[in-house]
Amino acid sequence: MNYQLVPMDRSHLEGIAALERTCFSHPWSVDMLAEELYNETASFLVAEGEDGSVLGYAGLHVVLDEGYIDNVAVDPAYRRQGIADALIDTFVRFGAAKLAFLTLEVRAGNAPAIALYEKHGFYEVGRRKDYYDDPKEDAILMTREWDRA
Numbered sequence: 001m002n003y004q005l006v007p008m009d010r011s012h013l014e015g016i017a018a019l020e021r022t023c024f025s026h027p028w029s030v031d032m033l034a035e036e037l038y039n040e041t042a043s044f045l046v047a048e049g050e051d052g053s054v055l056g057y058a059g060l061h062v063v064l065d066e067g068y069i070d071n072v073a074v075d076p077a078y079r080r081q082g083i084a085d086a087l088i089d090t091f092v093r094f095g096a097a098k099l100a101f102l103t104l105e106v107r108a109g110n111a112p113a114i115a116l117y118e119k120h121g122f123y124e125v126g127r128r129k130d131y132y133d134d135p136k137e138d139a140i141l142m143t144r145e146w147d148r149a
């Protein structure tokens with residue numbers, strides 16, 4: 001499986017929206033994703049297959065020295081092949097160079113995603129009770145910090 005990590009552009013929007021519908025109960029729409037193309041705080045990365053298809057993607061928003069990872073998703077047919085590793089590693093390397101910390105929220109029962117984030121140095125700093133619905137579930141707040149002192 002060959003892929004490259006590229007910045008999200010218009011050609012990816014339908015593919016990402018389809019992936020969102022596959023992965024999440026409240027999927028981002030094409031219009032929501034398109035807004036991010038004009039959002040100066042947003043960096044959305046796509047794992048693009050050789051034919052231009054979307055194999056996975058991840059979105060980061062940066063405000064001052066804080067980065068917030070919004071979305072990470074990989075096509076079920078391409079999971080366990082290191083795509084999420086590559087996406088998160090890119091954000092962590094960016095964070096190491098530019099940020100004080102990265103944060104994200106994840107469903108408390110999402111063991112694969114929690115393992116992914118722990119592998120990249122994130123740890124739990126809090127819990128938001130019943131944060132998600134469909135189905136109702138707590139969010140775990142995770143962070144990854146760099147000492148800028």
Ligand SMILES: CC(=O)SCCNC(=O)CCNC(=O)[C@H](O)C(C)(C)COP(=O)(O)OP(=O)(O)OC[C@H]1O[C@@H](n2cnc3c(N)ncnc32)[C@H](O)[C@@H]1OP(=O)(O)O
Binds near residue numbers: 056074075081105110
């Ligand atoms: C901030 C948020 O967006 S939270 C929501 C995260 N997204 C989702 O839950 C959407 C549905 N799930 C997915 O899209 C995928 O399963 C993801 C994004 C969680 C993982 O994507 P993949 O490309 O399969 O992960 P990848 O192959 O890069 O694995 C990296 C690490 O993640 C962890 N991991 C991934 N899948 C699993 C799994 N099924 N079980 C346990 N650990 C897992 C492991 O630590 C793995 O490292 P290892 O291979 O050395 O063991």
